[in-house]
Amino acid sequence: MDAQVLQGAAGRDPEVKAAGIQSLEKGLRVLTAIQHAGRAMRLNDIAAAASMTPSMAHGYLVSLVRTGFIAQDRLSGLYDLGDSALQLGLAALSRTDFLSLARATISQLAGELGETVTLAVWNGDAPVVVDKIEGRSDSVYEIKVGSLVRLWPTATGRVFMANLPKAEWEHHLQTMMHQSGETPASITRFITELADVRREGYAATLPATVPDFSAVAAPVFDHRAHLKAVITVLGRQDGFDIAPSGLPLTATLRAARSLSVRLGAPVS
Numbered sequence: 001m002d003a004q005v006l007q008g009a010a011g012r013d014p015e016v017k018a019a020g021i022q023s024l025e026k027g028l029r030v031l032t033a034i035q036h037a038g039r040a041m042r043l044n045d046i047a048a049a050a051s052m053t054p055s056m057a058h059g060y061l062v063s064l065v066r067t068g069f070i071a072q073d074r075l076s077g078l079y080d081l082g083d084s085a086l087q088l089g090l091a092a093l094s095r096t097d098f099l100s101l102a103r104a105t106i107s108q109l110a111g112e113l114g115e116t117v118t119l120a121v122w123n124g125d126a127p128v129v130v131d132k133i134e135g136r137s138d139s140v141y142e143i144k145v146g147s148l149v150r151l152w153p154t155a156t157g158r159v160f161m162a163n164l165p166k167a168e169w170e171h172h173l174q175t176m177m178h179q180s181g182e183t184p185a186s187i188t189r190f191i192t193e194l195a196d197v198r199r200e201g202y203a204a205t206l207p208a209t210v211p212d213f214s215a216v217a218a219p220v221f222d223h224r225a226h227l228k229a230v231i232t233v234l235g236r237q238d239g240f241d242i243a244p245s246g247l248p249l250t251a252t253l254r255a256a257r258s259l260s261v262r263l264g265a266p267v268s
Contacts, residue, residue, distance in 0.1 A: 026060060030057055030064065040076070041078060041080070061079060065079075071083070090130065101262055101263070102119050102220070113247065115235040115240070117231065118232045129148075154215070155217035160227065162195070162219075164227055218230065218253050219260075231252060232252075233252050
């Protein structure tokens with residue numbers, strides 16, 4: 001299609017502009033509003049975040065629901081990202097060497113330990129699981145690819161907070177802990193303890209937030225020494241050693257370091 005054809009199309013359709021298609025851009029504003037919120041949203045909140053009227057936002061939501069990029073809960077009426085949005089994000093990640101390298105690493109770790117291993121990245125508001133390898137233990141059904149991971153009190157969340165700028169997570173943590181009935185003093189103490197997680201290079205929970213499971217988590221860094229992802233191993237509490245000298249933690253730290261080195265992270 002040459003320039004004259006493009007100009008003719010623009011003249012016939014007011015939605016088609018030289019810089020693109022306005023309706024598509026508006027639809028993506030609705031989609032990204034939900035993405036940035038990191039949670040399911042009401043119609044009015046989506047409209048406000050996308051800078052449009054509720055009736056206009058609803059029209060775009062209808063189309064996004066039809067195409068699977070947005071899903072609406074039938075009971076609450078809230079809107080959240082749908083399977084198509086998840087698949088698009090995972091497809092983008094899969095086109096990088098990182099994901100293939102990471103999958104090989106966590107597959108080997110799961111085979112060595114016989115436990116479930118997850119890989120999580122930061123989505124701007126919270127950790128999201130982008131890969132999971134099952135171990136020989138019973139499946140951890142609560143954790144699925146695409147699931148958001150709680151910042152508190154999970155091992156995964158603690159590693160992210162310990163290695164990311166405070167401005168990226170403090171508001172979300174404060175809200176979450178307040179809603180759970182934590183006092184300002186306990187919140188301050190928890191944040192202070194994150195310095196230990198950063199210094200030690202891992203976090204562990206006993207039990208993990210999944211009932212009857214414990215977890216150890218370690219950071220993966222890129223060539224700029226920035227946090228790239230977190231590897232987490234979950235095992236049944238009664239047979240899972242989270243001690244610093246235990247095999248689950250030493251193997252997890254070794255795997256995370258190996259992946260970091262392959263990503264070009266400085267060797268300390």
